[in-house]
Amino acid sequence: MDTKRYHEDEITEAAQLLQAGELVAFPTETVYGLGANALLPEAVMQVFQVKGRPQDNPLIVHVADFQQVKEFVENFHPLTEKIVKNFWPGPLTLIFSIKKDSLAPVVTGRLSTAAFRMPDHELTLELIREAGVPLVGPSANTSGKPSPTTADHVLHDMSGKIAGVLDGGATQIGVESTVLDLSDPSQPPVILRPGAITQETLMAVLETTVEVDGHLVSESETPRAPGMKYKHYAPDTQVLMVHPQDWEQALQWVTESGMRAGVIAGPEIAELMRYQAAAVFMLPQDTVTQAAKGLFAGLRALDEPQLALDVILVETFPETGLGVAYMNRLGKSAGKRWFEAKAD
The missing domain is CATH 3.40.50.11030 (Threonylcarbamoyl-AMP synthase, C-terminal domain)
Incomplete structure (x- = not known):
């Protein structure tokens, strides 16, 4: 297939492709994500196939507002409102326990939790609003290789494999979002993957303990969040x-x-x-x-x-x-x- 480079005035066309189950990469403030309709398991399956990504690796669901998260989660951590108010949109992914069968196992890695993020990039927020559905969005690269920070990087790995990429220029941060586990409302938040939102920043704003899980997942284990594998982001050299x-x-x-x-x-x-x-x-x-x-x-x-x-x-x-x-x-x-x- 031909992979089209979409621009701001073509967001509606890109959104229609996502609604129909096609794959369209999108920019965020961290790295480019490989977008698919999170409500279509067959579309999500294509993400794994295109990336060559193990299906035990859960995906992040990208939303345009917190209201979309409420469709899948009912038992929120008591700090959720404060965290969302201070850090969304932004480079912070939140993991919640979800309603049974509210998301397909291919999205969650067969876990009872799911990861959600509201990216701080207006083009992608508009893309999600136009599509009318949440989007999975792992990094838009071949699995295990360095993440893409420009549309050209996406095309290097994905040209001919996906329908398109929404070009939003170079990303501002360059490393993936912080992943914060809020799945147990009775426990302190736990950082599963470090990012631009640091432990110190979270603790200062939340005025409470935020723990860090430094465990690196082996190839035989199922990660609770993306980016927890021992070797990742690696070039051939x-x-x-x-x-x-x-x-x-x-x-x-x-x-x-x-x-x-x-x-x-x-x-x-x-x-x-x-x-x-x-x-x-x-x-x-x-x-x-x-x-x-x-x-x-x-x-x-x-x-x-x-x-x-x-x-x-x-x-x-x-x-x-x-x-x-x-x-x-x-x-x-x-x-x-x-x-x-x-x-x-």
Whole structure:
């Protein structure tokens, strides 16, 4: 099939395709999602087939307002109203226990819970309103590979496989939403996947405990939320994380080994590595905000076959604030592998 690039004035046409069971990717403030009508199991099945995604991996249901969530949930966590008021629309996914048989098992991963999000992107909110149905929206990429942050990334993976992509430009955050488990109203909220909405931010607003589940799901386990697999977001080229103090040794290693190395880093490290690295994806600034926004784009750019890289070296940041989400995605991209500097 031909995959059409839709623009703002063509949202109605894209919405009609979704109503009919076709797949249309859409932009959010985090990454692009692969949209399908959440109420049509056969459409949702196509999402798994197109992505090559295991069917035990639950999907996030995207809504245009909180009223849509009430169609599937009746027993809300007592903090729900406060959370929705402060963080929706935004990069926060909420998991609730749902009414029996209100969503097909293919949406929930056969769990008794489901994940919901109201994205902070007006084009996609309008798309959902026009379609008149909630949309599942896992990242619009081949399963396990870096998530797409532009419409071009979507087309790279999905051209000829889906009906279209709504082009909303480059995403603003670049890493997927925080996933917060509210499925047990008697327990504190639990972060299952870190994102731009941090534990510290949630606790400050909610004035209560918010726990973090750091468990990484093995291939044989069923995840409670997307993005919990041990290795994920990974290009074909091996990724290595580099501690800030190890870049000089990394430069020496690349020089002496003759490895074709790619580098994803801010201006300071990019300048250090630019003569020995085979390819450099330079971030505009040495900040975790820019690193998070550019990580997936950098991994995609340096994984192109014509570069024939042996390894991609990536700048790391402290695991505080947004750094928690950034290091979570980078760690999974690298399969937890670091460049190992030799002791003097």
